[in-house]
Amino acid sequence: MNAISAHPVDAVDYDRRAQLYLSARAGDGSAQQALVTELNEILWRAARRTGLDRERAADVVQTAWLRLWHIEKELEHPRALTKWLLTTVSREAWKQIGHMRREVLADPIDIRVEETAESAEDGLVRDAEREAVRRAFLAQPERCRQLLAFVATVSRPDYDIIAEALGMKRGSIGPTRGRCLDKLRRTLLDDPSWSAGEERDENAA
């Protein structure tokens, strides 16, 4: 996450996205395509987080893009494009969920599944580490799982987006993230396979 400063390529460049948006509005198809490619995964994750199944999540992402190009006037703040799209995805998803009267899951992405043989080639160290994080993550309270899943996906997440998506008070997001990461870390440190991974890393370096 914070590797952003060391890897500027990861940083969200709102000016560039705004520029792409304005070009796309003016009819530049490749700018439109570039935006879709760049933002689709974030939007897809947001749709899944609401509890929609995979197909409906895909539908909702399409709807958000259609809405974006449909509004007659340009967005007043093109730099807020990402936020606008995420908010639209969440609202469309909630509309569908309300319509279906469906129970919403806290973390619909089921990472409970045991790793299969296909992951073996990744190497045992990575597997052990991944397993340790998976166990520790699942041991955290629902609130923490939601928030951490969110901040893990979006580099430099926007507080307003999180507040809206998770129904949290803006001011509590920073402290909650800190507390959740802290708890997760303590759970991990108690797990021998995590500390083992840690030692190996140091030796490798």
Place this chain on the structure above:
Amino acid sequence: MRPEDESQSEFEPLDSCDERILSVINELHHRHDPIPVDLNERVQFVLELEAELDARVARVSRSGDLVLTRGDSELMVGQGDPASVTFDCEAVTVMVTPRPSAPGGLRLDGWIGPEGIYEVELRSPEGSRRASTDGSGRFALEGVPDGQMLQLVIRPDETLQRQGLPAVVVTPAVRL
């Protein structure tokens, strides 16, 4: 102040251990729930159509089997068929059931409500197929390629439009 500028500095910096944990959490979600490989393609596909249409367009969205529990079962032709997909909006309901026919091909049986005559266009990257419904809103399309991205574009006839239906109804791009 622009909201993004404000919020970028809000999170306390993370140390390398937190970063590592978060990147594994992200990776786990990627592995267990990858974004559909063709989602970019689907978005481009529906946007292309949207750029061509200038009529009043209504979008239908997936309703699915949960509609049944709400007692709307009369809308569900082929009720209980797990292959069926239902889309609806306030004005229109569209149901399609794909069935294997020729090798690598599907037959698509569809029903559109309210009753009436509709022109149906099935868009795929290969091109479009067209059919008309009978007076009760039923249609069938043969030789639909299996596993392709598809989108239905439905045009109610004038009688239906006089009853208040939109000129064009579109579904999302789906894979059946």
